[in-house]
Amino acid sequence: MSEHLETNRAWWNEKVSLHAESGFYDVKGFKAGKLTLMDLEREELGDVAGKSLLHLQCHFGLDTLSWARLGAQVTGVDFSPEAIALACSLREEVGVEANFVCSDIHELPGLLSGRFDIVFTSYGVLCWLSDLARWAEVIAHYLEPHGTFYIAEIHPFASVFYDRCDAEKLEVHYPYFHDTEPMRFENQGSYASGGAAGTRHVTYEWAHSLGDVVNALISAGLQIEFLHEFPYACYRMFPFLEPDGGGWWRLNAKHGCIPMTFSLKAYSGGA
Ligand SMILES: C[S@@+](CC[C@H](N)C(=O)[O-])C[C@H]1O[C@@H](n2cnc3c(N)ncnc32)[C@H](O)[C@@H]1O
Known part of the structure; x- marks a missing residue:
């Protein structure tokens, strides 16, 4: 594993316990039976009952286990041992069947065999990957003939704007186009940890344009x-986004209207 991935992995390992205690992830609600999936992916992916589903970058498994609650036979993959350990313990606690694998997704074919009806991934995944060509090969490798790939993700256009807590308006700050050299960030906390920053602050992230994803x-x-x-x-x-009451965050008219989420569905070819 490269030094960049190792740094990111340490950061994610530390975030697991902070996220598990956060209101954002609402583990208590999940244990009480709540599904953590958004309506968007549920409606666009459709009925998963009886289908095999591979969830890439599953974090500590709440969405993976939610798909299992909807009847899918799930396998979740993440490169953070802390995330996978918590996912396994939640699986035991809520009594749902699921397989979890700890792996860098670039290396997954060396560790996990089989094919799946659905490969799924969502929200905050692509910026951690250095090589989208390899990512797409891994997806294709795991899909059954005519299997479905689905992603719901932060829109790369929205990721060009300055996003720290002192941001007051949309200002272009980060690159839109990919560079093999990652961007280095010093973070205070995360999207879910609130004021809790932890001790690990540095991450390395890569921009990928929408065209890069599709191609x-x-x-x-x-x-x-x-x-x-x-x-x-x-x-x-x-910081100036407002909650819409349905789980999403929106700009008000003063700030304009830009895409902040995209979803994509694709099929593998025949056998
Ligand atoms: C933002 S989280 C995914 C969030 C997920 N949608 C959720 O809400 O739980 C990104 C995840 O990607 C994982 N990750 C980052 N780089 C990875 C890699 N190269 N291979 C596998 N997992 C990776 C991290 O450990 C983290 O759990």
Whole structure:
């Protein structure tokens, strides 16, 4: 694992316990039976009952276990041992069947065999990946013939704007286009940890344009069914966003209207 991935992995390991205690993740509500998935992916992916589903970058498994509650046979993958340990313990506690694998997704084919009806990934995943061509190959590798890939993700256009707690308006600050050299961030806390910052602050992240995402999947042999863009975010991405009551965060008219989320569905070709 490269030094950048190792630094990110240490950061994610530390965030697991902070996130598990956060209102954002609401583990208590999940244990009481709540599903953590957004309506967006539930409606766009459709009925998963009886289908095998591979969840890439599953964090500590709440969405993975939610798909299992909806009847899917799930496997969740994350490179953080702390995340996978908590996912396994939640699985035992709520009594749902699920398989969890600790792996860097670039390396997954060396560790996990089999194919899946659905490969799923969501919200805050692509910026941690250095190589989208490899990511798309891994997705294609795991899909059954005519299997479905679905992603709901932060829109890369929204990621160009300054997003720290003193941001007052949309100001271009970060690159839109990919560079092999990652951006280095010094973070105080995370999207979910509130005031709790932890001790690990440095992360390395990569920009990927929307075109990079689509073309990586096409080059890996997938056929795109749709690409949708939405003017709302899944977390308070900028301090001036306002909650809409449905779990999303929106800009008011004063700040304009930009895409902050996209979703994409694709199919693998025949056998
Ligand atoms: C923002 S979280 C995903 C959030 C998920 N949608 C949720 O709300 O729980 C990103 C996840 O990607 C994982 N991750 C980052 N880089 C990875 C890699 N190279 N391989 C596997 N997992 C990775 C992190 O450990 C983290 O759990």
